[in-house]
Amino acid sequence: MNKQKIIIVGAGYGGIKALIQLSTCKDIELLLIDKNSYHYLQTDVYDYIASQITLSDIAIDLYTFCSSFSNVTFIHEEVLRIDFTNNKVVTNSNRYMYDFLILSSGGQTLIPSSIEGLRENFHGIKSLENALLFKQKFEYFIYKKIENEGKCSLDSNFNIVIAGSGLSGVEIAAEMANYAREFFKDTGYLCSGISITLVSSTQTLLASNSLFMQENAEVRLNQLEIKIIKKARVVKVSEDTLWLNNGEKLAMNFLIWTAGITPSDLILKMQVAKNKKEQLEVDQFFRLVEHKNVFAIGDNAALFDPLSKKPLPPTAQTAELSADYVSYNIKRILSNHEPKIKSIRIKGFFASLGGKYGCGELLDFVKIQGFIAYCFKKMIEIFYRKPLQKRCKQGLKKIKNS
Numbered sequence: 001m002n003k004q005k006i007i008i009v010g011a012g013y014g015g016i017k018a019l020i021q022l023s024t025c026k027d028i029e030l031l032l033i034d035k036n037s038y039h040y041l042q043t044d045v046y047d048y049i050a051s052q053i054t055l056s057d058i059a060i061d062l063y064t065f066c067s068s069f070s071n072v073t074f075i076h077e078e079v080l081r082i083d084f085t086n087n088k089v090v091t092n093s094n095r096y097m098y099d100f101l102i103l104s105s106g107g108q109t110l111i112p113s114s115i116e117g118l119r120e121n122f123h124g125i126k127s128l129e130n131a132l133l134f135k136q137k138f139e140y141f142i143y144k145k146i147e148n149e150g151k152c153s154l155d156s157n158f159n160i161v162i163a164g165s166g167l168s169g170v171e172i173a174a175e176m177a178n179y180a181r182e183f184f185k186d187t188g189y190l191c192s193g194i195s196i197t198l199v200s201s202t203q204t205l206l207a208s209n210s211l212f213m214q215e216n217a218e219v220r221l222n223q224l225e226i227k228i229i230k231k232a233r234v235v236k237v238s239e240d241t242l243w244l245n246n247g248e249k250l251a252m253n254f255l256i257w258t259a260g261i262t263p264s265d266l267i268l269k270m271q272v273a274k275n276k277k278e279q280l281e282v283d284q285f286f287r288l289v290e291h292k293n294v295f296a297i298g299d300n301a302a303l304f305d306p307l308s309k310k311p312l313p314p315t316a317q318t319a320e321l322s323a324d325y326v327s328y329n330i331k332r333i334l335s336n337h338e339p340k341i342k343s344i345r346i347k348g349f350f351a352s353l354g355g356k357y358g359c360g361e362l363l364d365f366v367k368i369q370g371f372i373a374y375c376f377k378k379m380i381e382i383f384y385r386k387p388l389q390k391r392c393k394q395g396l397k398k399i400k401n402s
């Protein structure tokens with residue numbers, strides 16, 4: 001019997017989880033396609049920018065990782081389009097046939113063209129390359145401050161503005177404020193003075209989270225002396241200035257833009273049913289409305305709990321849970337069973353809020369903050385990362401012995 005071919009497009013949180021789950025089926029061939037050669041751990045990037053972890057902790061090698069499985073092939077190519085009529089994935093150099101397709105190409109930073117100067121003057125952290133460039137520029141600035149030690153006036157500020165008060169904006173703001181504070185405190189340099197401003201379009205930070213998370217985030221950011229500007233939108237940006245719709249004008253050296261995501265270019269170009277945010281519309285089994293052998297998981301789809309129909313947030317956790325659900329149903333279909341509806345429940349949510357401080361909720365009733373929450377968040381990250389790194393080592397060994 002011919003083996004069924006399953007292609008996964010995108011090796012993010014969703015794609016990797018689907019691959020792990022489906023790799024246990026021996027009668028299938030799995031192809032993982034990604035435009036990057038690594039799996040980027042976006043959720044840990046704030047730690048990387050603050051030099052708490054290294055590049056190898058947030059970039060998992062997909063060649064060695066995939067080599068650790070017997071039925072998985074990694075293709076390092078960019079997917080340009082899907083030929084749904086002929087069940088083919090078209091990349092920049094090849095075409096691959098599939099029986100089932102999983103779209104998990106994630107999202108990218110949304111840059112509204114209506115904001116003059118934004119595209120030319122922002123830094124993003126949604127891609128590893130951008131995060132790396134930002135980290136280098138930030139460290140170079142700190143070096144410049146040290147170089148000018150003695151000449152600088154105490155009030156010569158370096159201003160970082162972060163636009164967007166969702167999880168990524170809040171975590172980055174907190175970690176950078178803490179990093180700058182600890183750096184200058186521990187070393188006794190005269191040239192301190194890094195000011196961080198967070199611009200939020202809403203009245204609360206982490207607006208889509210619970211009141212507990214919102215309040216904790218605000219208290220912590222205030223403690224870290226981050227200036228918070230609420231209910232304001234960026235309208236114009238130049239190299240060193242930012243204009244808000246409330247008339248305020250901010251001097252800035254860096255703008256980090258975390259105010260929204262949009263699906264990958266692949267999805268933006270796709271002619272299928274999508275919602276207002278351009279995410280793929282899916283049925284109760286997370287299949288495309290028009291193509292029943294194509295599933296969509298993670299940030300590139302408009303996901304909801306199949307039982308309650310409540311929307312799911314665009315997080316790594318949702319990406320993984322949707323991958324579990326889709327893999328479960330593909331396995332059922334492969335063994336001639338009907339797909340089955342299951343509930344998808346978010347287990348909890350943790351935010352890192354600078355240094356050894358965090359806050360989080362588990363199963364709706366456990367609410368923790370401070371060092372314990374920080375430890376939880378670290379544990380989640382380590383339990384995610386370590387098995388992947390272990391797989392890479394196994395894959396490397398296999399490649400060397402072959």
Ligand SMILES: Cc1cc2nc3c(=O)[nH]c(=O)nc-3n(C[C@H](O)[C@H](O)[C@H](O)COP(=O)(O)OP(=O)(O)OC[C@H]3O[C@@H](n4cnc5c(N)ncnc54)[C@H](O)[C@@H]3O)c2cc1C
Nearest residue numbers: 010012013014034035079105106168298299314315316317
């Ligand atoms: C700073 C930051 C902090 C965050 N913190 C948290 C957190 O604490 N908890 C949490 O749950 N979530 C967090 N998130 C959100 C989380 O990272 C995303 O929701 C998650 O990455 C979505 O997973 P995904 O698999 O859908 O897509 P992604 O992880 O974005 O992966 C998409 C993959 O598709 C590939 N791809 C895209 N287009 C193509 C193409 N045309 N061809 C081939 N490959 C392609 C990309 O290279 C990428 O590897 C954070 C995000 C950021 C930016």
